[in-house]
Amino acid sequence: MSQVKISHVFKRFGEVTAVNDFNIDIADGEFISFLGPSGCGKTTTLRMVAGFERATEGEIVIGDNVVSSSEKGIFVPPEKRGVGMVFQSYAVWPHMNVIDNVGYPLKIQNVPKEERLARVMEMLELVHLKEYGHRLPSELSGGQQQRVALARALVARPSLLLLDEPLSNLDAKLRESMRFEISQIQKKLGITVIYVTHDQSEAMTMSDRIVCMSMGNVQQIGKPYEIYSQPANKMVADFVGLINFMDAETKGDRVFIKGTDYSFANPGNKTGNVVLAVRPENITMSLNGGYIKGIVTEKFYLGDSIDYRVQVGESSVRVIDKGAELDAIPSNSEVYLDFDKVMVFDKD
Numbered sequence: 001m002s003q004v005k006i007s008h009v010f011k012r013f014g015e016v017t018a019v020n021d022f023n024i025d026i027a028d029g030e031f032i033s034f035l036g037p038s039g040c041g042k043t044t045t046l047r048m049v050a051g052f053e054r055a056t057e058g059e060i061v062i063g064d065n066v067v068s069s070s071e072k073g074i075f076v077p078p079e080k081r082g083v084g085m086v087f088q089s090y091a092v093w094p095h096m097n098v099i100d101n102v103g104y105p106l107k108i109q110n111v112p113k114e115e116r117l118a119r120v121m122e123m124l125e126l127v128h129l130k131e132y133g134h135r136l137p138s139e140l141s142g143g144q145q146q147r148v149a150l151a152r153a154l155v156a157r158p159s160l161l162l163l164d165e166p167l168s169n170l171d172a173k174l175r176e177s178m179r180f181e182i183s184q185i186q187k188k189l190g191i192t193v194i195y196v197t198h199d200q201s202e203a204m205t206m207s208d209r210i211v212c213m214s215m216g217n218v219q220q221i222g223k224p225y226e227i228y229s230q231p232a233n234k235m236v237a238d239f240v241g242l243i244n245f246m247d248a249e250t251k252g253d254r255v256f257i258k259g260t261d262y263s264f265a266n267p268g269n270k271t272g273n274v275v276l277a278v279r280p281e282n283i284t285m286s287l288n289g290g291y292i293k294g295i296v297t298e299k300f301y302l303g304d305s306i307d308y309r310v311q312v313g314e315s316s317v318r319v320i321d322k323g324a325e326l327d328a329i330p331s332n333s334e335v336y337l338d339f340d341k342v343m344v345f346d347k348d
Helices: 042-050 098-108 113-126 142-155 172-189 200-206 224-229 234-239
Strands: 004-013 016-026 031-035 057-062 065-069 083-086 160-164 192-197 209-214 217-222 244-251 254-257 263-265 273-278 283-286 292-301 305-312 315-322 334-339 343-346
Touching (some): 016 042, 016 217, 031 042, 042 209, 098 113, 113 142, 209 224, 217 224, 217 234, 234 273
Parallel strands (some): 031 192, 083 160
Antiparallel strands (some): 004 016, 057 065, 209 217, 273 343, 305 315
16 A cells, blocks of 8 residues: 655646646555546546656655655655556557466566466456456456456555556446446455546446545545536536536525526625535425426436436526426426525635
8 A cells, every 4th residue: 555645736738737736645555536617637647646647746645755856856666656557548469378478577577487487377267257267458348457467456466556458448348347346356355546537427326525626726635526616617517426506696695586586695705696406306396385496398217217407597507307207297387396404615
């Protein structure tokens, strides 16, 4: 296991700042996800930790070793950082069978052949590929190739495991099963993990903490529950989970949905023109009365639920009714909504 400390790290490409003053302390055995849209700086930050990119400013410490420091003039190359890396593209060698692929890092380290084979088989058992050792990558499924890449990253017993969008090339069901497998392996080995993803479901289910990023800046660091239920700003609220945003304005200690007389207590003491937010699961819809009147404009059958659009004043509100019958509430019906756990954000 290994602690990681990233202090005031910047990465600039010419006049473009890809990572802006990144700071975090990662504990031994912690699973951290860098979450955000494409171009937010999450992969660049991971590559600086790995040593594939040199930070413009700041310091990175892995365990007790300073591996990058602009002030001290230190830059430790990737192969000397004690880090395992799993890439989005698997990067398994097509001409080597599974055993040789997984054992290659140990071969480079001149580990004796008997010990090398024993450690390879230990890793293959861990990733459920013990019977596939003599197969070539072309004879494996995408999920099996990803397991090979994971075993190869772990076989050298790194102090830190870095994963860069490792499941994005897999189909939805395989992606779901693989994220649980990675979580189980991480817990079994007690290894420190930094995981890059744009998939909020992966980050929410696997992480001890999430670093939510946008345009090179850290927007919020917190546990999955904190990121979801107490987003720091509109960007985080929008990126993590489904949410309704409605133009609103404050009057005294109340927030009014624009174009209506419906108001709520102002939880953040914002002033002026603001955005009122509520997640679909925190909305109750009824035909028989409630606080907010609206009209059903659209509905979509999702199998286990109905996804409604309800017009309220100038806003279209998304309501998801779990377990509802398809014809429970017809289109163009007048309905009543009750909101729970509203949030208020500054306008962009």
